[in-house]
Amino acid sequence: xxxxxxxVLVAAALVLAACGNDSEAPSTAAQAPAATTxxxxxxxxxxxxxxxxxxxxxxxxxxxxxxxxxxxxxKLTYIPHTEMVGKIAQGIASGEVPDLMGMDLIYAPQxxxxxxxxxxxxxxxxxxxxxxxxxxxxxxxxxENRLYGVPxxxxxxxxxxxxxxxxxxxxxPDKPPTSLAEMRAYADKITALGGDIKGYYLPGxxxxxxxxxxxxxxxxxxxxxxxAGPGDEPLVGDGVKQVLQFTRDMVKAGNVHEGDxxxxxxxxxxQFGSGKxxxxxxxxxxxxxxxxxxPKMDFGIALLPGVAPNSSASFIGxxxxxxxxxxxxxxxxxxxxxxxxxxxxxxxxxxxALNLTTRADMVENKYFEAEPLVQDVAKALTxxxxxxxxxxxxxxxxPQGPWLKMLQRAYYSDDxxxxxxADAKAAMKSIASQ
Amino acid sequence: MYxxxxxxxxxxxxxxxxxxxxxxxxxxxLARMVWMSFHSWxxxxxxxWVGLGNYRRAFADDQFWVSFAFTLKYTAIITPxxxxxxxxxxxxxxxxxxxxxxxxxxxxxxxxIGLGVSSLLWYWLFSTDFGLINRALLDLGVISKxxxxxxxxxxxxxxxxxxSVVWKVIGFGMILFVGAIQAIPTEIHEASLVDGAGHWQRxxxxxxxxxxxxxxxxxxVSVIGSLLAFDQFYIMTAGQPQNETxxxxxYVYLNSFPYLRLGYGxxxxxxxxxxxxxxxxxxLLLTRRSHA
Numbered sequence: 001x002x003x004x005x006x007x008v009l010v011a012a013a014l015v016l017a018a019c020g021n022d023s024e025a026p027s028t029a030a031q032a033p034a035a036t037t038x039x040x041x042x043x044x045x046x047x048x049x050x051x052x053x054x055x056x057x058x059x060x061x062x063x064x065x066x067x068x069x070x071x072x073x074x075k076l077t078y079i080p081h082t083e084m085v086g087k088i089a090q091g092i093a094s095g096e097v098p099d100l101m102g103m104d105l106i107y108a109p110q111x112x113x114x115x116x117x118x119x120x121x122x123x124x125x126x127x128x129x130x131x132x133x134x135x136x137x138x139x140x141x142x143x144e145n146r147l148y149g150v151p152x153x154x155x156x157x158x159x160x161x162x163x164x165x166x167x168x169x170x171x172x173p174d175k176p177p178t179s180l181a182e183m184r185a186y187a188d189k190i191t192a193l194g195g196d197i198k199g200y201y202l203p204g205x206x207x208x209x210x211x212x213x214x215x216x217x218x219x220x221x222x223x224x225x226x227x228a229g230p231g232d233e234p235l236v237g238d239g240v241k242q243v244l245q246f247t248r249d250m251v252k253a254g255n256v257h258e259g260d261x262x263x264x265x266x267x268x269x270x271q272f273g274s275g276k277x278x279x280x281x282x283x284x285x286x287x288x289x290x291x292x293x294x295p296k297m298d299f300g301i302a303l304l305p306g307v308a309p310n311s312s313a314s315f316i317g318x319x320x321x322x323x324x325x326x327x328x329x330x331x332x333x334x335x336x337x338x339x340x341x342x343x344x345x346x347x348x349x350x351x352x353a354l355n356l357t358t359r360a361d362m363v364e365n366k367y368f369e370a371e372p373l374v375q376d377v378a379k380a381l382t383x384x385x386x387x388x389x390x391x392x393x394x395x396x397x398x399p400q401g402p403w404l405k406m407l408q409r410a411y412y413s414d415d416x417x418x419x420x421x422a423d424a425k426a427a428m429k430s431i432a433s434q
Numbered sequence: 435m436y437x438x439x440x441x442x443x444x445x446x447x448x449x450x451x452x453x454x455x456x457x458x459x460x461x462x463x464l465a466r467m468v469w470m471s472f473h474s475w476x477x478x479x480x481x482x483w484v485g486l487g488n489y490r491r492a493f494a495d496d497q498f499w500v501s502f503a504f505t506l507k508y509t510a511i512i513t514p515x516x517x518x519x520x521x522x523x524x525x526x527x528x529x530x531x532x533x534x535x536x537x538x539x540x541x542x543x544x545x546x547i548g549l550g551v552s553s554l555l556w557y558w559l560f561s562t563d564f565g566l567i568n569r570a571l572l573d574l575g576v577i578s579k580x581x582x583x584x585x586x587x588x589x590x591x592x593x594x595x596x597x598s599v600v601w602k603v604i605g606f607g608m609i610l611f612v613g614a615i616q617a618i619p620t621e622i623h624e625a626s627l628v629d630g631a632g633h634w635q636r637x638x639x640x641x642x643x644x645x646x647x648x649x650x651x652x653x654x655v656s657v658i659g660s661l662l663a664f665d666q667f668y669i670m671t672a673g674q675p676q677n678e679t680x681x682x683x684x685y686v687y688l689n690s691f692p693y694l695r696l697g698y699g700x701x702x703x704x705x706x707x708x709x710x711x712x713x714x715x716x717x718l719l720l721t722r723r724s725h726a
Contacts, residue, residue, distance in 0.1 A: 083691070085691065085694065086477075086690075086691035086692065086694070089477035089478050089691075089694055092477065092478050093477045110478070110694075111478060114478040204586075205585045205586075205672075205674050257563075258579070258580070258582065259562030259563045259580055259582065261585070261586045262562045262583070262584050262585045262586055264584075264671075264672055266557070266561075267561065267563060267564060270564075274563075393692050393693065394692075394693055398688065398692060398693075399673050399674060399677075400497070400673055400677050400685075400688060405676055405677075
């Protein structure tokens with residue numbers, strides 16, 4: 001009996017001690033060492049990234065880290081873009097997660113809300129680098145005032161135009177269109193050149209390509225597209241109908257190749273470099289690609305316009321770096337983030353490769369100064385935005401979603417545009433309310 | 435008694451690996467799918483019990499039934515092509531045929547290629563801007579402008595995908611038919627020749643009845659394969675135009691992974707599995723009757 005009592009007392013003391021420890025435990029932030037751009041501990045770090053993104057850029061960033069930190073190299077695994085969300089979810093469900101992940105930024109809020117990413121607020125929110133970090137990225141890296149990631153790379157959309165075709169059509173190659181009306185007038189002139197030349201490009205079967213390039217035309221015209229959540233109204237503003245009318249007119253006027261209807265994203269990146277398109281919404285990644293594809297082609301970059309003269313907008317896409325819950329190497333994951341945002345990496349890796357810097361204050365650098373096209377496309381960061389919704393895939397990106405259906409009806413049918421918009425609006429609201 | 439127990443244990447030991455394999459990779463996943471179909475589960479949040487909610491939702495989901503109807507239509511189109519085409523090719527490969535070796539090789543080679551790879555190959559061949567098919571037809575003067583094969587017109591998309599699948603799998607049925615035809619005893623062929631049967635009569639009165647069981651087996655395999663069609667549609671059209679070429683499995687995939695509605699996807703899978711089970715039972719009954 002005495003021994004039992006003794007055991008109970010010891011157990012009670014241990015429980016009390018444990019409770020006491022809990023209540024006095026310092027916060028995670030206090031425990032965490034200050035971030036550096038080097039290893040916190042030795043051993044390989046695992047990282048997942050989507051293969052459909054800016055692979056070349058990510059390879060360079062990881063290589064730069066690995067060179068600087070040979071004792072804690074990042075081992076990068078690419079996952080097909082279309083399988084990334086499912087793969088991350090499976091990893092989380094099974095507890096088999098990497099130490100850090102590159103994540104298509106538009107899907108971040110969904111995982112943040114589900115509390116599957118490590119809350120980094122206490123570790124990184126005071127970093128001065130974040131004051132100038134890409135606003136689009138930081139918006140979706142934040143959920144209920146908590147921070148979950150930093151930019152990995154940025155893809156922005158802009159209007160690419162073929163200066164050779166502008167000259168042939170009698171247009172001033174240094175004066176790109178500044179409104180939808182001008183874009184239509186210029187496209188008519190370029191299409192009139194005949195042959196296989198068309199003034200404009202619309203990816204008819206690719207939801208993601210369209211939110212990247214047609215979405216900004218709506219934003220620039222004062223419209224709102226996605227429903228953020230239950231009760232939120234999507235497709236608001238006259239700009240939606242005005243842009244749909246503009247695109248329908250472009251198609252009907254023959255300013256778009258008929259084959260564009262089948263574009264599902266597979267050859268989207270090759271279209272401008274073909275030299276057969278006068279103007280096209282595409283991304284900064286197309287600067288290098290178009291040059292490789294068509295070295296003799298002279299082209300310029302302007303901001304995607306809206307209805308009003310000199311209005312403009314852009315889609316800020318790309319990836320975030322986040323830390324999934326269950327990561328064993330949070331300190332080094334944070335150090336990797338610090339490394340990405342450092343002045344040296346911003347200039348000597350991002351800018352040197354002619355990729356956008358993820359900090360606005362690093363846009364002025366020696367590499368961009370020698371490359372006017374990158375300077376032009378970098379302006380898109382100042383007018384860009386990133387949609388914020390928990391159901392982006394279903395509302396916008398899905399080939400079965402209401403966004404693509406609305407666009408296809410607008411481009412290729414004679415359906416009443418008010419009906420087309422009303423149908424899409426109802427479908428988006430229904431998805432957002434689930 | 436001792437030997438009986440020992441041999442029983444030996445038998446169990448031999449069976450154990452296979453039984454464990456089936457339990458781990460068939461029974462457990464199936465049971466898990468049934469469990470999932472009664473839950474709402476996004477993988478990134480804990481599952482919650484919804485009872486028959488997912489099934490009720492499926493029966494009220496127009497898009498699911500549209501995809502189901504399209505899958506049945508696709509099955510109805512492609513199955514006869516694979517059976518009749520495979521059988522005719524098998525006849526070309528019958529002993530004595532001068533085209534035997536060439537036909538066997540050319541037709542069977544695509545069978546060993548993965549369906550995803552062959553779908554990607556045909557996607558590029560049918561590409562409007564970069565495809566060889568349009569280029570060849572334009573050069574031959576058959577068409578005056580590129581044909582929009584994929585994702586614009588449902589029937590044209592279906593035709594293009596059916597072509598790619600026939601190219602890919604027709605050799606499988608052909609090889610089964612070749613085996614069945616060659617298994618017919620030589621005496622029966624000789625007897626029909628003695629009776630004065632011509633080539634057509636031998637095919638319809640001798641070969642076909644004696645290979646009917648294989649025809650039913652190939653039909654069963656083709657029907658199940660078509661009802662489960664996914665890769666070719668996912669790669670070549672992604673369900674376009676406007677979901678008109680979305681198959682049932684494609685719809686299950688969309689819900690389960692990109693939309694992260696695993697429970698709903700499981701319920702849709704169960705409905706599909708039961709449909710296939712019905713087809714299979716009917717086919718097996720027919721097969722048994724033909725055997726009898």
